[in-house]
Amino acid sequence: METYFVLRMVIAAGALILPATLLLWVALDSGVSMMGSLSAFYYSPARSLFVGILVAIGVALVAYRGYTRGENALLNGAGVLSIVVALVPTGDSSLPGLTVAGAVHAVAAVGFFVLAALSIFFYGQETLGSLSDPDQQRRYRAVYRVLAVLVVAFPGAAVLVAWVVGPSVALFAGEAAALYAFAAFWLVKTYELSQSHAELRIV
DSSP, X not given: OHHHHHHXXXXXXXXXXXXXXXXXXXXXXXXXXXXXXXXXXXXXXXXHHHHHHHHHHHHHHHHOOOSSHHHHHHHHHHHHHHHHHHHSOOOOTTSXXXXXXXXXXXXXXXXXXXXXXXXXXXHTTTTGGGOSOHHHHHHHHHHHXXXXXXXXXXXXXXXXXXXXXXXXXXXXXXXXXXHHHHHXXXXXXXXXXXXXXXXXXXO
């Protein structure tokens, strides 16, 4: 269905474009400094870009209909949390202590990656039964599981590095890598659906 194809492309494109455009903005605009995380760009002139792309991803995730109620619940949850991450700012590094908004933002960010990974790991394979080749099914299943692990492993490792060595761009890199893994899933899923024609089974 063309509508779901467009939604998948919005999700994938948003996840790919956000880190890259923020880096490009830093490179081209001397008034924008490199931040230690994606969320820290909320306090920069790139705020509108950061908020707009995350809201677009969130709306697309909520609008997308998966293949089971469980997948829908996880995608809806991830979509709502993406919007929360966009609209509820992370803590301002120039101010001491953790604010309520900062805590909400952090929980939402962690929740987004966790729900995204769970949706891929448990439900990414739901349409593979429509493929006639068992070897092809196994390859897709393996790819989806690896991507699911990467979606949580990259930011998790980045947080650990930041905790050990202090503030750095490691968190930005980990978040960006996780978004790229998330985007890769949606691109691979789109290709898989073009082969399996399983989109007619969307609930």
